Amino acid sequence: MAEETGGVRLTVLDDGAAPAVSVVPVAELAARVRELDAASRPRWVWADTATTYGRLLRAGARVERCFDLRLCRKILRRAVGAPPPSDLWDDVEEREDRHDAPPTLFESLTLPAEEVLAERLRQREAVAASREPGRLAALLAAESAGALLAAEMRHDGLPWDRTVHDQLLTEVLGARPPLGARPPVLEALAEDVRGALDAPRLNPDSGQALLRALHSAGISVQTTRKWELEQVDHPVVAPLLEYKKLARLHSANGWAWADEWVRPGPAGAGRERFHPDYVPGGVVTGRWATRGGGALQLPKQVRGAVVADPGWTLVVADVAQLEPRVLAAMARDEAMARAAHGQDLYQGLVDQGVIDTRAHAKVAMLGALYGATSGAAGDLAPRLLRAFPRATSVVEGAAMRGEVGGTVRTWLGRTSPPPPPAWTAVQDKQHERDATDDDRRRARRLARDWGRFTRNFVVQGTAAEWALCWLADLRARLRALGGDGGAGHSPHLVFFLHDEVIVHTPVALAEDVAAAVRESAAGAGRLLFGEFPVDFPLDVSVVDTYADAE
DNA sequence: CCTGGGCGCGCG
DNA sequence: AAAGCGCGCGCCCAGG
Numbered sequence: 001m002a003e004e005t006g007g008v009r010l011t012v013l014d015d016g017a018a019p020a021v022s023v024v025p026v027a028e029l030a031a032r033v034r035e036l037d038a039a040s041r042p043r044w045v046w047a048d049t050a051t052t053y054g055r056l057l058r059a060g061a062r063v064e065r066c067f068d069l070r071l072c073r074k075i076l077r078r079a080v081g082a083p084p085p086s087d088l089w090d091d092v093e094e095r096e097d098r099h100d101a102p103p104t105l106f107e108s109l110t111l112p113a114e115e116v117l118a119e120r121l122r123q124r125e126a127v128a129a130s131r132e133p134g135r136l137a138a139l140l141a142a143e144s145a146g147a148l149l150a151a152e153m154r155h156d157g158l159p160w161d162r163t164v165h166d167q168l169l170t171e172v173l174g175a176r177p178p179l180g181a182r183p184p185v186l187e188a189l190a191e192d193v194r195g196a197l198d199a200p201r202l203n204p205d206s207g208q209a210l211l212r213a214l215h216s217a218g219i220s221v222q223t224t225r226k227w228e229l230e231q232v233d234h235p236v237v238a239p240l241l242e243y244k245k246l247a248r249l250h251s252a253n254g255w256a257w258a259d260e261w262v263r264p265g266p267a268g269a270g271r272e273r274f275h276p277d278y279v280p281g282g283v284v285t286g287r288w289a290t291r292g293g294g295a296l297q298l299p300k301q302v303r304g305a306v307v308a309d310p311g312w313t314l315v316v317a318d319v320a321q322l323e324p325r326v327l328a329a330m331a332r333d334e335a336m337a338r339a340a341h342g343q344d345l346y347q348g349l350v351d352q353g354v355i356d357t358r359a360h361a362k363v364a365m366l367g368a369l370y371g372a373t374s375g376a377a378g379d380l381a382p383r384l385l386r387a388f389p390r391a392t393s394v395v396e397g398a399a400m401r402g403e404v405g406g407t408v409r410t411w412l413g414r415t416s417p418p419p420p421p422a423w424t425a426v427q428d429k430q431h432e433r434d435a436t437d438d439d440r441r442r443a444r445r446l447a448r449d450w451g452r453f454t455r456n457f458v459v460q461g462t463a464a465e466w467a468l469c470w471l472a473d474l475r476a477r478l479r480a481l482g483g484d485g486g487a488g489h490s491p492h493l494v495f496f497l498h499d500e501v502i503v504h505t506p507v508a509l510a511e512d513v514a515a516a517v518r519e520s521a522a523g524a525g526r527l528l529f530g531e532f533p534v535d536f537p538l539d540v541s542v543v544d545t546y547a548d549a550e
Numbered sequence: 551c552c553t554g555g556g557c558g559c560g561c562g
Numbered sequence: 563a564a565a566g567c568g569c570g571c572g573c574c575c576a577g578g
Contacts, residue, residue: 206574207557225558227564248559251572283569287562294570297560322562323567363563370566377566456567460562498562498568 001046002113003055009113012042021113030059037063045069045120048109049147049280057155064479068147069119070109071281072140076123078407078415080130083122088115132413138527139412142465143281145472149493150278150288157273158295158306158494159314159504160262164545165305169254173246176255183250189243196236204243252294253302261293271309278496285457286414286464287498296497306495306502306546313507315491316549317517317540318500319467321345324365325536326463329529330411333390337534354387355380368395369459371452395455402454403447410461411528419450462528466536467499469524474501477516481509495546502546510542 002009008029012020024032033056036042044066046052056063073089076082088111111119127136170176174184182190194202199213210224217236221228226244229237265273274293282289290296298306308314319325324345328336339348349361360380367377368384368391385392398408405424407416423446429435430443475493482490491505491513505513521536541549 203574205572208574223557225564231564244559248572252560252570285568287568289569291570294560296562297570299560301560318562367566370568372566375563375565452566453568460568463562500562 001044001052002116003052003110004113008052010036011113011117012036013117019117026059030056030061033061033063037061041065043067045116047111047116047119049144049151051109053148053151054155057151062152063148064476065141066144066148067120067123067140068144068280069111069116069123071143071147072123073119074281075139075143075414076126076136078417079136079409079413080126082126082129083119086115086119089119130413135412138469139414139465142412142468142472143286145475146280146288146468149471149475149496150280153493153496154275154277156492156494156504157263157265157275158502159265159271159309159312160258160274161305161307162258162262162272164307165258165262165302166255168302168304169249173250173254179256183246186243186246186250189239189246192239193236193243196234196239204240205247210240249299249301252297253299257294265309271307274306283464284417285461286410286468287460288496295495298497300547303549304545304547308504308544311507312504313510314494314543314546314549315503315505315510315513315517315540316500316543316546317503317514317521317538319470319521320537320539321365322466322499322536323369323459323463325534326411326466327369327391327394327459328388329525329532329534330458330462331388331391331394332532333388333394334533336388336391337532339387341533341535343537349387352387355383368392369456371395371399371448371455373448395459398458399451399455401451402457403451405450406454408454408458410458410465412462412465414461414465416454416457416461423450463499466524466528467496469527470520471496471501473523473527474503474517474520477520478503478513481512481516514540514542 004023007023007025009021009023010032014020041064044063046066046069048070049066049068053063053066073083123140127133127140130136173186177183190204193204194200197213197217199216202209202213204210207224211221214221214224214236217234219232219234219236221232226241229241261276262272262274265271274295276293276295277291278295279289279291282291288296306314320343321340324336325340327333328340339345339352339354342348346358346361346365349355349365350358355361355364360376363377364380364384366372368381372378401408402416405419405427407418409415426439426443426446430440471493478491478493482492489506491503491509493501494504495502501517503513503517517540518538521538525534525536539550543549
């Protein structure tokens with residue numbers, strides 16, 4: 001599918017048949033797409049899902065499957081260096097690399113029909129010629145399914161009760177202030193802070209001024225971070241920490257935020273909608289990012305404003321300890337999979353006698369995934385190595401490749417970026433004749449930094465692939481439960497956060513949805529890791545408000 | 551005046 | 563206890 005002036009060009013490719021080309025006027029597009037999708041469940045191919053599918057959604061059409069050429073190209077370029085450069089795509093890639101593209105450019109990425117077809121062929125050849133075509137193909141399909149879902153969730157929005165939100169804000173901040181002013185409670189707390197520090201003109205939003213005022217009052221902190229302030233015994237600490245917490249709420253998810261991101265919902269829904277702008281593939285590891293609205297940082301404080309429509313409910317599900325489970329599976333580490341059997345992997349480590357307490361198990365495991373070297377995590381690392389040599393070798397191997405400037409790949413073949421030129425320059429410098437100890441220290445430090453990145457990349461990236469497979473399968477199951485998948489009357493996904501989903505569903509279907517969520521999780525595990533015995537247990541709650549999910 | 555970096559904190 | 567991964571965003575502040 002390619003957009004043209006006044007219409008959209010559809011080219012139907014059927015194996016063995018000649019391509020059938022038609023140009024559909026925009027006014028007829030939705031009906032035509034619905035008809036084709038129902039008749040033959042095609043895989044729609046287009047340059048960019050946000051552009052084209054966004055338009056289709058607004059016109060009232062949903063589709064089952066697609067290839068997002070822009071996202072697939074990004075993956076393929078890293079993974080196999082193909083498809084080859086092309087002037088038409090270079091612009092897109094450059095803009096993405098520079099991160100300075102105005103959103104409007106992204107939102108209207110269209111290409112000539114010939115280019116869409118040519119690019120699809122180039123990508124198909126690149127996959128076929130790759131080392132593991134099956135896995136890469138699965139990754140491209142999952143990425144594209146994610147793109148469909150992101151567009152749908154953006155379009156449908158997250159049910160949001162502005163009244164609850166406003167009450168919540170007013171309760172803790174006081175009445176809404178004029179634009180740019182502090183709410184009364186914040187102003188009072190600022191005054192308390194000024195009094196306690198004897199700094200009458202202090203603006204507590206200024207980190208530098210605050211640090212100076214703390215020092216003047218005889219408080220010797222290095223930073224103004226929360227955890228450091230918590231160690232200090234001084235009357236300023238309580239009001240200052242409260243100020244920081246509320247100031248954050250006010251600026252990040254306050255009234256101004258709601259004005260910008262919450263809009264009226266569909267007619268008859270009764271509830272408004274928060275419309276975040278998800279960016280599939282926006283993180284190097286394959287996780288989604290967001291652009292505006294901060295949907296991936298929706299604080300627990302305001303989750304009470306996420307409320308189902310009357311007659312509807314929310315099914316909230318999250319995976320317990322996704323990343324260590326993914327590591328066990330990709331490493332084929334059966335000992336670790338045994339410890340991961342059941343709901344609580346960290347307790348599993350204790351029960352298997354690997355580590356003494358659950359708290360230690362958590363610290364040690366996260367340390368292994370992130371590359372902690374010091375503190376409790378560093379001390380516990382040898383125990384994990386002895387208990388789970390296979391899993392350990394996967395992350396250690398990834399770290400070693402990163403430290404020497406190599407790249408690593410996720411389970412399905414998403415490839416890490418090479419280190420930046422400045423990194424390589426520093427590594428080269430340390431071997432020159434006039435290199436100083438300082439140069440060598442710097443090079444080693446940067447090498448270890450990059451090693452921690454590649455170490456985490458393989459696990460975080462594979463976890464993101466699991467989550468995409470989970471989403472794609474769940475989306476299909478929900479469509480089957482609810483007819484054509486329109487958001488008006490059938491269960492649909494409204495939120496996704498790395499290892500957590502929210503489905504908005506008519507109350508009568510809540511149990512079916514909960515079952516679907518579990519089946520999809522099991523299916524994602526089998527799709528990626530076959531019969532390797534690793535569980536992906538979910539915490540599922542059926543609630544009226546997100547705040548009530550555990 | 552705008553822009554980019556640093557900081558701090560929200561999320562996983 | 564407080565560093566080890568990936569992000570976005572709002573705020574200050576220095577530099578142009």
